[in-house]
Amino acid sequence: MRYQRIAEQFLRTTRTARVPEVTEISRRYAVDATTARFVQRAIHTRLRRPAASAEVMVPVPGAAKWQFVTSHLRSRVLRGEWRDVVPTRHTLAGQYHVSLDTVDRALKILKDEGLIGHIDMSRRLRVAHRPMPLGTRLTA
Structure with a gap:
């Protein structure tokens, strides 16, 4: 999906661990506000740290x-x-x-x-x- 590619691109090109504002995303990537909100949420999800009690889990490729x-x-x-x-x-x-x-x-x-x-x-x-x-x- 397009918003996920934009989120990945943002994280690759930016060294900061902050979630940008919707207006910044919209202006930087020339997308509408709705798509910018999806991008913002995707970036937030990728930057979120796992809960302290959660273990690091590596799913097997192809497994449900x-x-x-x-x-x-x-x-x-x-x-x-x-x-x-x-x-x-x-x-x-x-x-x-x-x-x-x-x-x-x-x-x-x-x-x-x-x-x-x-x-x-x-x-x-x-x-x-x-x-x-x-x-x-x-x-x-």
């Missing part, structure tokens, strides 16, 4: 996002990163910069594998590979 998220979440569960409760869908979507549908698909696969699940009628997902107290039922 849900496959990558599933693989990464599986490794986090197996490493014991979450002791009991899995973070919320919104938190995971923000960490991985993907949609809620992508996170839902990844979580469903982990539930099908038996790594996570709901305890009794709780809404929160819990890690299932830990020993559960007697009398606790894990439901999918």
Whole structure:
């Protein structure tokens, strides 16, 4: 897309880590205000630093996002990163910069594998590979 090419060009030619104003983008690249706003947002997204809790993730070329998220979440569960409760869908979507549908698909696969699940009628997902107290039922 054109606005993404302009954003990449701006970042290659500019040494500053600031997001330019819409008027500056519009004037510099001879684009309308709407396109300039898209360029501004693209530059902002590329300059944004990852959250402190997010790991550096390198997706496999050609792999779908849900496959990558599933693989990464599986490794986090197996490493014991979450002791009991899995973070919320919104938190995971923000960490991985993907949609809620992508996170839902990844979580469903982990539930099908038996790594996570709901305890009794709780809404929160819990890690299932830990020993559960007697009398606790894990439901999918």
